[in-house]
Amino acid sequence: MNSQCEKVRYILVEGPGVPGRIDPAVAGHLECCEACRQFAVAEERLAEVLETAAAPADPALQQRVILAVEELEARRRRLALVPVAASVILVLAGVTLMGGVPGASMAAALPAWTAGGWLALAGTVMDFVGALRAVAVGLGLLISTPAVLAAVMIVVVGVGTMVLVAKRWRRQAAWSDRS
Amino acid sequence: MVASNDRQEDERLVTASLAGDEDAFAQLVRRYQRRLTAFLSQLVGDVELAKELTQEAFIRAWSALERYDPTYRFSTWLFRIGHNLGIDHLRRRRLKTVPIIREDREGAEVEVVLIDQAKDPLGHLKNSELAGVLRQAIDGLRPEYRELVLLRHFGGLSYQEIADLEGMPLGTVKNKLFRAHSVLRKELESFL
Ligand SMILES: [Zn+2]
Numbered sequence: 529m530n531s532q533c534e535k536v537r538y539i540l541v542e543g544p545g546v547p548g549r550i551d552p553a554v555a556g557h558l559e560c561c562e563a564c565r566q567f568a569v570a571e572e573r574l575a576e577v578l579e580t581a582a583a584p585a586d587p588a589l590q591q592r593v594i595l596a597v598e599e600l601e602a603r604r605r606r607l608a609l610v611p612v613a614a615s616v617i618l619v620l621a622g623v624t625l626m627g628g629v630p631g632a633s634m635a636a637a638l639p640a641w642t643a644g645g646w647l648a649l650a651g652t653v654m655d656f657v658g659a660l661r662a663v664a665v666g667l668g669l670l671i672s673t674p675a676v677l678a679a680v681m682i683v684v685v686g687v688g689t690m691v692l693v694a695k696r697w698r699r700q701a702a703w704s705d706r707s
Numbered sequence: 708m709v710a711s712n713d714r715q716e717d718e719r720l721v722t723a724s725l726a727g728d729e730d731a732f733a734q735l736v737r738r739y740q741r742r743l744t745a746f747l748s749q750l751v752g753d754v755e756l757a758k759e760l761t762q763e764a765f766i767r768a769w770s771a772l773e774r775y776d777p778t779y780r781f782s783t784w785l786f787r788i789g790h791n792l793g794i795d796h797l798r799r800r801r802l803k804t805v806p807i808i809r810e811d812r813e814g815a816e817v818e819v820v821l822i823d824q825a826k827d828p829l830g831h832l833k834n835s836e837l838a839g840v841l842r843q844a845i846d847g848l849r850p851e852y853r854e855l856v857l858l859r860h861f862g863g864l865s866y867q868e869i870a871d872l873e874g875m876p877l878g879t880v881k882n883k884l885f886r887a888h889s890v891l892r893k894e895l896e897s898f899l
Binding site: 537538541542569570571573574575577578579580581582583584585586589590592593594596597598600601 | 727729732733736737740741742744745748754757758761762765766769770828829831832837838841856860861863866881884885888891892895898899
């Protein structure tokens with residue numbers, strides 16, 4: 529066995545990169561080397577034996593895996609709601625401490641899907657802005673400074689948590705911003 | 708070209724999976740289930756256990772998909788997860804039982820893998836004589852050869868994927884598989 533034989537045999541053991549396509553150099557060598565031809569036949573048979581020895585696909589297992597992953601994802605989404613709920617509560621607590629929202633106007637606008645609902649909702653938003661302005665003016669008189677600071681902190685933490693949760697909601701690859 | 712297309716398709720499926728497309732991940736499962744189960748079956752010598760490990764490997768892959776590094780192929784990453792699960796299992800089993808050690812043809816010590824007939828990963832072969840000889844031939848390989856043969860022929864990984872997974876130079880993979888094939892050809896001579 530010369531170095532060309534050895535080179536060819538390494539290629540034969542590795543197998544064709546594309547099924548069925550034999551390297552022209554290998555084919556040329558096989559035409560004139562009986563020993564490597566025998567080697568090629570044995571290698572091909574060995575590859576066949578090993579191929580048939582590999583277990584066949586199992587559709588039931590595939591289904592089981594897919595269901596398990598779906599269940600896992602559903603659980604992940606349910607768990608993601610916990611910080612969402614917590615952040616909403618934090619924001620509400622902060623807003624309440626700051627004077628609260630004009631509840632009656634908001635409640636009046638709730639049937640927003642009715643014909644006049646959108647107008648009512650717009651009115652409520654204006655109410656809310658007006659109320660916030662009034663709250664801002666009255667804050668210094670009605671609420672103590674530590675309470676205002678606490679409220680602001682709660683709102684900031686709440687909004688920050690909401691932003692973080694919203695970012696985490698969609699899974700993002702660590703590599704997505706690399707290239 | 709085929710491998711490159713496969714790789715691009717894998718990356719597309721991973722990206723879609725991360726965007727919440729569970730169907731894309733289901734496609735990855737269909738692409739790799741057979742090969743991963745075949746590899747793990749031979750590694751742990753138990754088809755049913757291999758199926759459980761395959762399921763666990765896919766679940767771990769799904770859970771850690773954000774951390775997948777596309778420098779390597781998805782198959783390499785998935786097989787690394789499966790491989791580690793298989794090795795952990797073998798380690799735990801070794802702690803519980805006394806391993807049976809014997810010498811291989813070249814005098815190196817190899818652990819005998821005890822196969823339960825009902826769970827034999829070669830049990831699906833119609834030719835039981837071939838299954839028996841093949842089992843002996845594979846188990847008789849040095850562990851370093853055996854692992855590469857399993858990754859190559861049961862896991863269907865390319866030489867480069869094996870080199871990446873094992874952290875081994877490509878040339879070493881080629882040499883080891885070349886020698887492993889010599890042993891297998893000799894052992895299976897009457898079937899080739
Ligand atoms: Zn030759």
